[in-house]
Structure formats: structure tokens, C-alpha cells
Amino acid sequence: MRAIIPKIQLMARSLPLDKHTLVSNLRKIGEVVxxxxxxxxDAPALHEADIGLAMGIAGIEVAKENADVIIMDR
Known part of the structure; x- marks a missing residue:
């Protein structure tokens, strides 16, 4: 895992636990996440990341509370 994680640039459609694992490991090696x-x-990964982006209209309140930026839509 230590050899692969630094090479990952984008991870889509992933499980929340996978997101948190990736964020934690990237932060340990000094990457900005x-x-x-x-x-x-998604709240644990949003909280752990350097920048957490939550969806404002469709997002759950807990996710928005743990995010740094809330993306709103008109």
C-alpha cells in the first residue's frame, strides 16, 4: 500500500472507509489532500482532509459540518 498510495491522483466511486484510509495515509507522508x-x-474523510468539499443542496448536515467548503447550487 505504501508504494501505491503516493501514485493515486484521483479516486472515484469509492467506499467511505477507502476514502478515509487514503486520506490518512496521504497526510502521513505529507501530501495535501x-x-x-x-x-x-463521508464525514470522517472530510474532517481528516486538508480541504473537505461538501455538496450543499443534496448533502447531509453532518457532511457539511465536517467540510471546509460547501458547494451550493441555485
Whole structure:
């Protein structure tokens, strides 16, 4: 995992636990990490990331509370 994680640039359609694992490991090696999420299970990864982006209209309140930026739509 230590050899593969630094090579990952984008991870899509992943499980919340996978997001959190990736964020934690990238932060341990000094990388800057941005995470998007909108569900309650995304909250740990949003909180752990350097920048957490939550979806404002469709997002769950817990995700928005753990994010740094909330993307709103008109």
C-alpha cells in the first residue's frame, strides 16, 4: 500500500472507509489532500482532509459540518 498510495491522483466511486484510509495515509507522508462527499459516512474523510468539499443542496448536515467548503447550487 505504501508504494501505491503516493501514485493515486484521483479516486472515484469509492467506499467511505477507502476514502478515509487514503486520506490518512496521504497526510502521513505529507501530501495535501482534498476530499468531496455528501453523506454521513463521508464525514470522517472530510474532517481528516486538508480541504473537505461538501455538496450543499443534496448533502447531509453532518457532511457539511465536517467540510471546509460547501458547494451550493441555485
Amino acid at each position: 482534498v476530499v468531496t462527499g455528501d453523506g454521513i459516512k
